[in-house]
Amino acid sequence: MAIRELKVCLLGDTGVGKSSIVCRFVQDTFDLNTLPTIGASFMTKTVSCGNELHKFLIWDTAGQERFHSLAPMYYRGSAAAVIVYDITNEESFYTLKKWVKELKEHGPENIVVAIAGNKCDLSDMREVTVKDAQEYVKFINAIFVETSAKNATNVGELFERISEQIPPLDPSQINSNGAFKVGRHQVRPTKRCC
Ligand SMILES: Nc1nc2c(ncn2[C@@H]2O[C@H](COP(=O)(O)OP(=O)(O)OP(=O)(O)O)[C@@H](O)[C@H]2O)c(=O)[nH]1
Numbered sequence: 001m002a003i004r005e006l007k008v009c010l011l012g013d014t015g016v017g018k019s020s021i022v023c024r025f026v027q028d029t030f031d032l033n034t035l036p037t038i039g040a041s042f043m044t045k046t047v048s049c050g051n052e053l054h055k056f057l058i059w060d061t062a063g064q065e066r067f068h069s070l071a072p073m074y075y076r077g078s079a080a081a082v083i084v085y086d087i088t089n090e091e092s093f094y095t096l097k098k099w100v101k102e103l104k105e106h107g108p109e110n111i112v113v114a115i116a117g118n119k120c121d122l123s124d125m126r127e128v129t130v131k132d133a134q135e136y137v138k139f140i141n142a143i144f145v146e147t148s149a150k151n152a153t154n155v156g157e158l159f160e161r162i163s164e165q166i167p168p169l170d171p172s173q174i175n176s177n178g179a180f181k182v183g184r185h186q187v188r189p190t191k192r193c194c
Contacts, residue, residue, distance in 0.1 A: 002169055003046070003053045008162065009074040011099045012084035013092040014063030017118040020149035021084060022060045025159055030150050037062040040074055049163040056159065075103060080112040080162045087117045087146060090127040100140055112165045114143035116158055121148040 010018040019037055023029050026043045039062055046055040059074040061067065075081055083099045085092040096115065103111060115137050117128060130146065137144035143161045145154045 001048075001051060001053050003055055004166075004169065005055045005057055006079040006166060007057045007059065007077055008080045008082065009059040009061060009071075009078045010082045010084060011061055011071060011075065011103075012063055013086070013089070013095040014065075016063065016084045016086040016089070016092050017147075017149050018063060018082075018084050019060050021082070021116060021118060021147060021155055021158070022058055024149040024152055024155045026058070028152070030152075032150075036064055037067075039067060039070060045159075047159060047163060049160075049166070050168060052168065054163050054166065071102070072106060075107050075111070078108060078111055079166055080114060081107065082114045082116055082158065082162070084116045084118050085128065086119050087128050087133075088119055088122050088125040093128045093133070097136070100142075112143070112162055113140065114145070114158060114162050116154075117144070117146040118149060120146040120153055121151045 010022060012018055014036055019034055019041065020030060022041075022043055023031070026045045037060060041060045043058050043060070044055060045058070046053050048054070059078075061071055061074050081103055083096050085096040100113065103113065115133070117130075117133050133146075134144060143158075143165065145158050145161065147154045147158055149155060
């Protein structure tokens with residue numbers, strides 16, 4: 001089975017739950033008292049998709065404005081970007097739109113974009129309706145799911161949907177040992193933390 005390394009970055013306002021989504025996906029854990037990410041953190045997880053194994057190299061970026069200028073390092077060469085907003089915070093939905101614009105202008109041409117409306121366990125405090133989010137996402141032609149890192153709602157599905165959107169490898173790109181030849185999306189991780 002071919003193993004493909006796919007760089008994925010998470011973008012979005014501070015506090016929307018990017019690190020929590022990654023921790024839920026990779027470790028199946030959740031912490032109510034997280035600290036803001038400094039710079040970025042890195043984790044990996046491998047999932048199967050059809051005849052391939054997708055090894056996600058996940059860069060969880062810091063949402064604080066002072067780290068904004070670092071973001072291109074993480075979305076450059078990414079096969080997919082997950083842009084997260086908090087359904088209880090309308091401001092974070094505006095920030096999401098800025099990230100979509102930045103990716104369109106400066107991101108990789110064929111990047112798969114997934115929008116995650118996180119904290120859907122707090123729907124009684126909702127400020128962004130599903131309808132508004134769906135209309136916007138349809139307009140930009142992206143994947144959309146509402147997630148709860150807390151309750152584990154749709155977190156696995158989010159990455160499954162991304163996997164499904166990555167075009168399968170051309171057989172000529174696979175070595176006889178099943179490994180994927182080094183390609184545009186492959187990166188060498190340099191640090192590991194959560
Ligand atoms: N109720 C609820 N709280 C959540 C959820 N996801 C994250 N949180 C909480 O939201 C806060 C911020 O979560 P983080 O994962 O640190 O947010 P972040 O987007 O990584 O923030 P930065 O690192 O500053 O960019 C923490 O207190 C989390 O416990 C969720 O799905 N539901």
